[in-house]
Amino acid sequence: MICTRRAFDSRTIKLVIFDLDGTLIDSRLDLVHSVNAALRHIGRPELPDDVIASYVGDGAPILMQRALGGEAVAEKLVKTGLEFFLSYYREHKLDHTKVYPGISEALAAIQMPVSFEKRSGERHVNGALRTLAVLSNKPVNPSRAIVEALGLKRFFAEVYGGNSFATKKPDPEGACKLLDEHGVSPEQAAIVGDSHTDVETGRNAGLWTVGVTYGFAPHTLEAEPPDVLVDSPHELAAVFSGERGERRSSQP
Numbered sequence: 001m002i003c004t005r006r007a008f009d010s011r012t013i014k015l016v017i018f019d020l021d022g023t024l025i026d027s028r029l030d031l032v033h034s035v036n037a038a039l040r041h042i043g044r045p046e047l048p049d050d051v052i053a054s055y056v057g058d059g060a061p062i063l064m065q066r067a068l069g070g071e072a073v074a075e076k077l078v079k080t081g082l083e084f085f086l087s088y089y090r091e092h093k094l095d096h097t098k099v100y101p102g103i104s105e106a107l108a109a110i111q112m113p114v115s116f117e118k119r120s121g122e123r124h125v126n127g128a129l130r131t132l133a134v135l136s137n138k139p140v141n142p143s144r145a146i147v148e149a150l151g152l153k154r155f156f157a158e159v160y161g162g163n164s165f166a167t168k169k170p171d172p173e174g175a176c177k178l179l180d181e182h183g184v185s186p187e188q189a190a191i192v193g194d195s196h197t198d199v200e201t202g203r204n205a206g207l208w209t210v211g212v213t214y215g216f217a218p219h220t221l222e223a224e225p226p227d228v229l230v231d232s233p234h235e236l237a238a239v240f241s242g243e244r245g246e247r248r249s250s251q252p
Contacts, residue, residue, distance in 0.1 A: 067081070
């Protein structure tokens with residue numbers, strides 16, 4: 001069900017920025033296997049799948065740091081684990097990773113401008129195609145390789161990763177770069193993601209925020225609720241089509 005805290009007019013949205021892991025793709029198993037391979041490599045016990053999945057979202061270095069026990073872990077150990085993780089993941093990033101069901105259809109619908117119906121019953125397009133982009137904290141090379149391999153490249157004007165800029169999400173640098181590149185103001189853009197990191201990024205850049213509950217970290221959206229929350233790709237498409245239907249609302 002679509003939950004709206006702060007409504008936006010979908011007809012004004014020209015740019016939609018998407019997170020990758022847990023939003024467009026289910027990469028859970030490949031990330032879990034890669035982290036556990038790194039832990040084995042440095043003589044540490046493996047972690048449960050759910051625990052590792054809860055660490056995803058803030059980039060590979062923080063993922064590895066969390067898997068090793070947090071900020072108190074020696075920097076050298078984190079570096080060793082990270083290097084092995086990246087090497088292993090590079091080779092195994094597509095072993096089990098897949099596009100969430102309904103995402104391709106949702107992207108096609110979101111990319112289309114909002115239509116409106118004249119009295120004659122005919123549908124008419126309102127404006128040009130929306131620009132879609134990916135902004136992930138995953139390194140850019142595997143991000144682009146996955147997007148292309150899974151047939152999503154055609155939807156996106158840009159795919160940026162965690163090493164595309166000097167900072168990562170939730171810093172607004174990447175989002176602001178996309179706004180500048182496409183000549184879009186913050187109020188004409190929205191960011192879609194499965195975690196608090198994406199909501200914070202959107203707020204830091206002045207964007208509308210849309211959260212998805214089917215990803216890796218829906219629990220983090222409770223503390224950082226987005227403007228709109230959806231449970232499925234179908235509902236995600238409805239948010240941008242202007243045809244949301246019934247929805248529950250809660251006040252900020």
